[in-house]
Amino acid sequence: MTRPYGAVVPTVAAQEHSLGSVFRSPGDVLLPVGLLAFALAELSGAPQIPRHIAIPGAVLMSVPLLWRRRRPLIVAGVVAGAFAAQTLLGVPHNAQLASLVAILVVSYSVGCYASRRSAAWGIVLIAAPGMATVPANPEWTPSDFGFAGLVVVGAWAAGRVVRARTVEARSQASRAEALAAASEERARLAIEAERRRIARELHDIVAHNLSLMVLQAGAAEQIVETDPRQAVAPLRTIQETGRRALEDMKLLLGILRGSDPDEGLRPQPGIDDIGELVDQVRATGLRIDMTTEGTPQPLAAGVGLSAYRVVQEALTNVMKHAPAADVTVRLRYALDRLDIDVTNTGPIVATEVGEESGLGGMRDRVRLFGGELHAGRTDDGGFRVDARLPITRPPRDDDPGPDL
Numbered sequence: 001m002t003r004p005y006g007a008v009v010p011t012v013a014a015q016e017h018s019l020g021s022v023f024r025s026p027g028d029v030l031l032p033v034g035l036l037a038f039a040l041a042e043l044s045g046a047p048q049i050p051r052h053i054a055i056p057g058a059v060l061m062s063v064p065l066l067w068r069r070r071r072p073l074i075v076a077g078v079v080a081g082a083f084a085a086q087t088l089l090g091v092p093h094n095a096q097l098a099s100l101v102a103i104l105v106v107s108y109s110v111g112c113y114a115s116r117r118s119a120a121w122g123i124v125l126i127a128a129p130g131m132a133t134v135p136a137n138p139e140w141t142p143s144d145f146g147f148a149g150l151v152v153v154g155a156w157a158a159g160r161v162v163r164a165r166t167v168e169a170r171s172q173a174s175r176a177e178a179l180a181a182a183s184e185e186r187a188r189l190a191i192e193a194e195r196r197r198i199a200r201e202l203h204d205i206v207a208h209n210l211s212l213m214v215l216q217a218g219a220a221e222q223i224v225e226t227d228p229r230q231a232v233a234p235l236r237t238i239q240e241t242g243r244r245a246l247e248d249m250k251l252l253l254g255i256l257r258g259s260d261p262d263e264g265l266r267p268q269p270g271i272d273d274i275g276e277l278v279d280q281v282r283a284t285g286l287r288i289d290m291t292t293e294g295t296p297q298p299l300a301a302g303v304g305l306s307a308y309r310v311v312q313e314a315l316t317n318v319m320k321h322a323p324a325a326d327v328t329v330r331l332r333y334a335l336d337r338l339d340i341d342v343t344n345t346g347p348i349v350a351t352e353v354g355e356e357s358g359l360g361g362m363r364d365r366v367r368l369f370g371g372e373l374h375a376g377r378t379d380d381g382g383f384r385v386d387a388r389l390p391i392t393r394p395p396r397d398d399d400p401g402p403d404l
Contacts, residue, residue: 029066031105036062039098050090057086061102068109076122079106084129100148104155111159112166123156200309200361209245211319212284213238219285237283270304271296271331271338274311278329281315287326288315294333303389306365307331307340310373313358314342314385322348325382337371338389346381362387 039058043049060082064075083099103126110122127149216234224231269277278290299307311329318327325344332339359375362385366373371389378384 028069032062032065035065035098035102035105038101042098053086053089054091057082057091058098061099065102065105065109068106069113072106072110072113073118073122073125076106076110076125079103080126080129103152107152107155108159111156112163113159119156119160123153126152126156196364200364209241211316212241212280216241216284241280268301268305269308270301271299271307272304274308274329274331277308277312277315281319284319286315286319286323288329289327290329290331292331292333297333297338297391299338299391303338303369303391306369306371307338307387307389309365310340310362310385310387311342313362317358317383317385318342318344322346322383333391335391337391340387340389341384343378343384344382346378346383348377348381348383359385 036058039062043051043054043058061079064078068075079102083096083103087096107123107126110119110126114122216237220231220234275290278288282288315327318325322344325346327342327344330341363373366387366389369389371387373385373387375385376383
């Protein structure tokens with residue numbers, strides 16, 4: 001079953017959550033390690049900085065960055081708090097280059113990996129400790145703090161932009177995957193429909209023609225010893241039936257191989273060929289009475305083929321299950337439909353007629369055009385096939401119609 005489109009494309013919340021994987025590349029580990037090394041190197045070149053404060057501060061502002069994707073708000077709070085604490089405890093701003101880099105990284109991380117509401121609180125969480133350090137740095141002017149704030153907000157905004165583009169890219173990839181899955185499902189259903197169509201055609205061709213050949217062969221066997229000349233007629237019928245079956249098989253094989261349909265492949269039969277079909281079956285000795293009621297109307301090619309196949313399959317079943325029965329074939333044209341009635345008298349001497357006798361294929365053909373088919377025993381022990389096909393407008397010359 002095809003999955004609903006919404007079940008394939010993840011929600012925005014799911015897309016956003018997937019951005020927060022703990023480690024996605026070696027850089028996620030190298031960045032905190034490198035930043036810690038840079039902070040320690042910076043401290044080694046400035047002996048006047050209180051190391052008992054600066055070293056723990058460097059660790060708290062670098063190691064938590066390992067979790068900056070998964071827990072950006074917590075990491076932001078730890079880094080910003082460590083920065084404010086070491087500043088208030090005597091480490092000047094101008095000696096905290098590594099710390100400033102850590103603030104920029106965590107600002108970007110909050111913008112990129114936190115949801116919209118969390119990201120807004122995150123920038124406040126970063127800015128508040130920084131504002132608390134203003135009294136500890138009297139040498140900084142308002143423009144210095146303004147520039148620092150602008151840089152921090154810029155890093156946060158860059159993270160939001162990257163996040164939006166990443167979510168959109170993943171959504172587009174998910175939609176493309178959903179469309180590809182839907183296309184694959186449609187192709188699979190089309191293949192299954194084509195297999196069923198070919199199976200129906202093979203059944204109609206093989207079952208009907210073989211039934212004719214078996215009956216004719218039986219007739220020839222009965223008279224070949226007493227009147228060899230009379231046996232010639234059923235033998236010729238067998239030959240003609242076999243030739244016609246081979247032509248039909250050639251048509252189907254041509255379709256399967258992708259051959260040009262004009263390469264000697266005769267057209268599919270239609271409603272006008274039912275009379276010839278009845279005459280062909282009569283030649284086997286089956287007694288058939290055919291009538292047509294109403295004013296014949298032009299039918300679409302697919303409807304005409306379905307009507308022909310219904311009559312063909314019904315007569316084939318009679319030959320197999322009740323070869324001594326009398327058969328009535330009635331075609332009735334109404335204003336908006338074609339009624340097909342094939343009834344035979346009893347007794348049915350062969351196996352029970354069921355779906356294996358081609359009734360399922362007939363129903364599929366009729367339902368394809370919105371029609372109905374009923375089949376079952378009659379009160380006198382015979383069998384009846386009753387089909388109703390809607391009369392549809394034949395296609396234009398440039399419209400091939402349904403391919404059955």
